Amino acid sequence: MSRLSRFPLAAVCLLAASFPFNAQVANKNKQPAGGGKNTAASAGAATDPLAAERRMTAVSLVNALADEARGFRDPNLKARVQAQAANALWETDRERAVALFRRAWDAAEAADQENQRRREAVRNTQGSGGPRLATNLNLPNMRGEVLRLAAKRDRALGEQFLGELEETRKQEEKDAATAAAGGTGTGTNAATTTGEGGERGRDVLATPPEAARRLRLALQFLNDGEVERALQFAEPALGQPHQLTVEFLVVLREKDAAAADQRYVALLSRAAIDPSTDANTILMLSSYVLTPHLYMAFERGGGISSSQRRRDITRPDLPAPVRSAFANVATQIFLRPVPPPDQDQTTTGREGLYFVIARLLPFIEQIDPNKGSALRAQMAALAPDLRARDRDFERDLTRGLVPETEDSQAGIQEALDQASKATDPERRNGLYAAAAMRAARGNDSQAEDIAAKIEDIELRRQVRAFVQFVRINQAVEKKDGAEVLRLVANASEITRAQRTWGYTEAGRLLLKPDRTRALEALEAAAAEARRIDAEDADRVSSTVAVATQFFELDRGRAWEIMAEAVKASNGAVEYTGADSGLAVRVQ
Structure with missing residues (x-):
């Protein structure tokens, strides 16, 4: 592959795509009944021969580059070039574009396998740290790139690629299970459960792979303003309350509030009758109502995991029926009979149930004060199982629910006070660094002044x-x-x-x-x-x-x-x- 030929794809594709579009705009009022894009493009070519010649040249270059890409040694570039070429040629030559998308998909599968091999090689040779590890862990997801372009052009082709991804995942799980059974004999369940009961080993914030792929794709379409296409791909995954499910609905609400609210209420209804719904499920669902883009989960053993997808958290102005629906379902789940500790299969356990009720109780009482007494009685019954909690736990009760400006300022001042008393230069510099970075994230103008106090030059x-x-x-x-x-x-x-x-x-x-x-x-x-x-x-x-x-x-x-x-x-x-x-x- 020549060094020059690997680069100009973006420019050539941009050129190839621009001419038919301009021709269509110039002639959209002149199209005969039943005419389509090719008619408009032809009319444009007739009125502007130079534009048509340039377009043909650009299309020829894209085709030539796509064919040359089959011989590229870099697997990521091979897949990317063919996918971008397919996207650029879609309006000009649909059959050729579909063939290129399929070639790109095959190349992307090989690229992802190579990227995974590289990640594993670096982990094995360098352990868990180092700059080279970070570089390799950020290798691209090529099938994801091809999928996005193909699905944007053709829903059926996108669904086909999603199905192939799921089949590949199932086969990989089957192979891993076979290898584990033939090796240690522990089976696949050993990594996902512990001896205390409940689903302790899994990440309760995680979205299952098949749904995650579908929802990530749908979110990309939403961010591009393609709401209808986003819903087409997301709909099959909106039945379970996972993090990406709620996040999709949160982002959808910014585009179409009625459509998002309707699907959220349906999600609540399904959660209410699902025996596996527990306090963490409600905590996840509460993000739509109270803390959009901020997700929390209580882990057995007392830990709290969180994921914040945007910096600013603002409570939405939801219709009263939506807020009431959430409060009703949350109360229903919270008041389910609590099983004995040795039979508790929930993801939170008793301690987590107490935490989630305490976090959401003020909101539920705002919606319906009559629900407060029963929920407080449930908390009182759970209280004997609680362990001592530190200040960080208390902050988590209101995280995202109240403004954090005062707390942030207090944290900065606390670090500055400690730094002024620190006798060890390394600790003092570390405290100033932490305070400066915290101030910067809070858009505090004193951040640079704090950074200037650091004695270590680098x-x-x-x-x-x-x-x-x-x-x-x-x-x-x-x-x-x-x-x-x-x-x-x-x-x-x-x-x-x-x-x-x-x-x-x-x-x-x-x-x-x-x-x-x-x-x-x-x-x-x-x-x-x-x-x-x-x-x-x-x-x-x-x-x-x-x-x-x-x-x-x-x-x-x-x-x-x-x-x-x-x-x-x-x-x-x-x-x-x-x-x-x-x-x-x-x-």
Whole structure:
């Protein structure tokens, strides 16, 4: 495979996709009855021969690149190129696109197997730490990438690929069970249960693999604004109250509140009659009502696990019938007879049941005060089984339910007070670092001042970089392009790749309100990308990101920068065309 041929796919596909679309828009009012996309494209070609010629050239390049990809040595790139080519050719040549998607799927299966082999090899040779381990654990999920593109184009093809994934998983489980039976003789259940009863070994926040794949795909469609397609894929997985089920409904509510509420109430109804529903199930379901994107589960033995999918947690304004439905089902489950400890098969045990009732009782009493007395009596019956709890447990009772600003400030001040009294330099620096990072996450302006107190030069630099990058990211989340631009310009410790990203995001956010400043930001991003070492793969990814944003402002300039990206890809030995990401670490 040539170094040049591995890169231009994004540019060629973008070109191939743009011409039929433009032709359709220009001629949409001239289509005869029964005409379709090909009619519009043909009409566009007739009125703009040069556009048609460019489109044909682009399609030819995509086809040639897709065929060349079959010989690529990099399995991830082989799958990715063929999938992207199929996506680009879908409107032009449906039969060819389907064939390419199937080829991409076969290549993705081989790529995922190779990625898994690499992960296991690194684990075996390096243990559980080290930077190389982190790199290998972040290898792409190629079947997931192909699935998303194929399902977006054709639901039946997406369902077929989902079915093949499930068959593969079942076969892998069968093979693992056979190997375990022939080896230790313990069987597959040994890893999932313990001797105390209940399902202690499993992650109660986890979603079963088949449902998880389906719901992740549906969430991607939701985030792209394709609600109908998202529901088509999610519907078969919405019958059980898993974390991703509730998260899908939470995100769906942002797009279509009535559709989400209807499905949530149906989920409550099924949970109410399911004998396996316990306090953790209710705690999971409570996230829709009280703490969207924040999920908690009580573990046997006293631990509390949590997963927060967004930084800000805001209680939704739900219709009264939805809130009442939740309160009724929760009370019904909480008041079920409690089995003796040696027969308790719930995921929480008695201690967890007490915790969940205590957490949700104030909300339930707001909905129906008459339910309070029975729930308090249940808590009193469970109280003798409780062990002493520390302050962290008390915080968990209200986590996500009340503003955490005061608690965060108290934690920062506590760390600062301890640092001022610490005699060991390493401990003192660690406390200042923790306080600075906590302040940054809380958007506290004193974060940089706290970081400046760190005496260790390298640690101080890392913490300042963390603080600066977090503040830039917060401004991006607030869609404040001018503030992003200001912060990036003043950030002295972030990397060139991070600075390029910041300028690129500023350009994106300023595109509509201030086109001139958007162009300035993107030119600054391009200049910063050129300063990245020629052999660094980040130079290629950063340059592509800049060119992508320029495409909305100045297509001629976009192609100029894309040419720079092609040149950069030839010099970056480690660049494979795979997706990239940014990280900021404090060690």
